[in-house]
Amino acid sequence: MDLRKHIAIxxxxxxxxxxxxxxxxxFFVTPISLNxxxxxxxxxxxxxxxxxxxGLTTLIYKIFLVEAQKTKVYKIIFVFTNLCIAGMLITFPIQGYALFSIIFSTLFLFASYWFTFYAMKYVxxxxxxxFSYKLIRTSLWYLVLSSIGPWAIGGVMATLGPESIxxxxxxxxxxxxxYNGWFIIALLGILFYILESKGIYFNPQKLKSxxxxxxxGILFTVFLSFLWFLPPVALNVLGLFGAVAQVLAFYExxxxxxPQLPILKAGWSKMNFRLLKIAAVLMVAKLVLQLVSALPYFANLAFQLKDFVIGYLHLVFLGIVIPSMLAFLQYFKLxxxxxTFLxxxxxxxxxxxxxxxxxxxALWMGFTLFPQYYLLLAILSSVFPVAVAFLFFKNIKNLYFSPRT
Incomplete structure (x- = not known):
């Protein structure tokens, strides 16, 4: 089974x-007859x-599950998962949250539970x-925990409506x-696996700490997600405790x-290592933003000005998660x-x-946006699909015209 095909998908x-x-x-530049x-x-x-x-589940399979030789089960899970994803990709643009998109997204939750069970049973x-597997196992539990959100949305929609807090x-x-549980801890688990494979081990007490x-930090920073509706100050305090704990964790x-950076750097291309350095720098920015968001004024500001939230989510997704995952995918030759892409x-x-x-x-300070702001944002955003198309077709070419022996 060539896992490069899974990454191509x-x-x-x-x-x-x-x-x-x-x-x-x-949508902000010209009329578009879509929702x-x-x-x-x-x-x-x-x-x-x-x-x-x-990307993450393929990496987890390659690192921890290939030896189990349960390829047939994994293929079934992979196909079922992709049917769910394709169903969401088709139905959401047509109907939003409605019968068929809800069916596919619900089935995806079961697919993620299935993979979690498979990974924990057969490793x-x-x-x-x-320690690397301890992190991976924990990330999978966070994946399951996150699914409480989608399950709750159905009940809220049916009883309190979409306007409810x-x-x-x-x-x-x-x-x-x-973001904070499944994605980041899974990436840390992969990083520690690489360290272990290089013969680098750490003091168990420091790892435990x-x-x-x-x-x-992950469990308590969830309260930062609820500060937008001005809850009791106690939630700000709990969120702040979580943000401080995360800072201390990443400092540790x-x-x-x-001390292990010279050894870690060996075996990586310059491009890969730069991707990890970019992710590390932006992780510091993320931690600072989390600390600031625990303050009531800034929590309310983020709720009023959605661009702060969008910018933060894109920073984590595009600046931390994707560069790290790309570096690991190349490291494992997937x-x-x-x-050019980078x-x-x-x-x-x-x-x-x-x-x-x-x-x-600008909105916070009461400034007026410069003319053609939305047009420039659309033009610059169009560079993303150009970059990804370059990466996609390069890998398709390598996969089908230069296969590994």
């Missing part, structure tokens, strides 16, 4: 996400559940005591544990990894990156982030 979803992102920008919210639902679901989910015994709270709950602080990670992607990311945060700050 994930890259196709990545391309669809980038194209829908441009379409969403064009903005429907396209937004398709964009977000395909990004999280198509591109990132398939070989010699992996089970490794619990509707948005359910979405933010889901996004929090996807890092692990506890990391999880305390820095102390652990710092993808072929190029300088330069185009980084240009699109930096330029659009600057514009998104510019708008947020």
């Amino acid at each position: 994930a890259l196709f979803y990545f391309l669809m996400v980038a194209l829908m992102g441009v379409l969403l920008r064009l 903005y919210k429907y396209i937004l639902h398709a964009h977000s679901h395909t990004a999280l559940l198509g591109w990132i989910y398939l 070989p015994q010699h992996f089970r005591k490794r 619990w509707y948005k709270s359910s979405i933010y709950f889901y996004l929090h544990f996807q 890092f692990f506890l602080l990391l999880n305390f 990670l820095y102390l652990l990894l710092g 993808i072929n990156l190029s300088k 330069l185009l992607f980084l240009f699109a990311f930096v330029s659009t982030e600057v514009l998104i945060f510019y708008k947020a700050f």
